[in-house]
Amino acid sequence: MFVRVSDALTTDAVMxxxxxxxxxxxxxxxxxQLVTTGRLARRWAAVAVESICERERMASTAMVTIGVSIxxxxxDGVQGIVAAMAVSPDAVYQVADGAPISIVILVxxxxxxxxxxxxxLSSVSxxxxxxxxxxxxxxxxxxxxxxxxxxxxxxxRG
Numbered sequence: 001m002f003v004r005v006s007d008a009l010t011t012d013a014v015m016x017x018x019x020x021x022x023x024x025x026x027x028x029x030x031x032x033q034l035v036t037t038g039r040l041a042r043r044w045a046a047v048a049v050e051s052i053c054e055r056e057r058m059a060s061t062a063m064v065t066i067g068v069s070i071x072x073x074x075x076d077g078v079q080g081i082v083a084a085m086a087v088s089p090d091a092v093y094q095v096a097d098g099a100p101i102s103i104v105i106l107v108x109x110x111x112x113x114x115x116x117x118x119x120x121l122s123s124v125s126x127x128x129x130x131x132x133x134x135x136x137x138x139x140x141x142x143x144x145x146x147x148x149x150x151x152x153x154x155x156x157r158g
Contacts, residue, residue, distance in 0.1 A: 003119075004154050005123060006151050008082055008083040009083040011144055011147050012036075013030075013039060013082075013083065013085065015030070015033060015085070016086075016141070017088050018092060023093050024053060026104055027049050027106065030104070031045050031048050031049050031084075034106075039082045039084075040108065043077070044075060044078070048073065052072070052106070062095050064097075066129075067099070067100055068103045068128045069103070070106075070121060070125065071106050074110065074114070075109070076110075078109060081109045081110070082108050083106060084105075086103075087102065087103050088138065102134075103128065107120060
């Protein structure tokens, strides 16, 4: 089962210019948004935040040179693959040395979807390798604009 980024990410899980300043606050805010949108059951929220933060402590998902982070985990409470995105022209949060991370895509997957989880992460990573794509996302004016751009990339119109 191949899951496109636009299938796992809904417009109401895209945050443009959020006011978070730390990695932990970013993850908490993104998980809260997934709960609010019904994509994650509230009872799994704390587990998701802790799992992602623990995984990040072991090995950072931040690609500092391009200002991108793809925090992720596999979680029992998730059906399929769900995602949230935060973008900002400046920084969603900063890493320890002050480098800005301006695009964050949070990915939660069912533990049963090992291959699909890795394929999805690869798709996200490939999309974000393009400087043009990163600039479009950073400067998007709305969640709708983010989703339109993602769909255009997936349909080969980007």
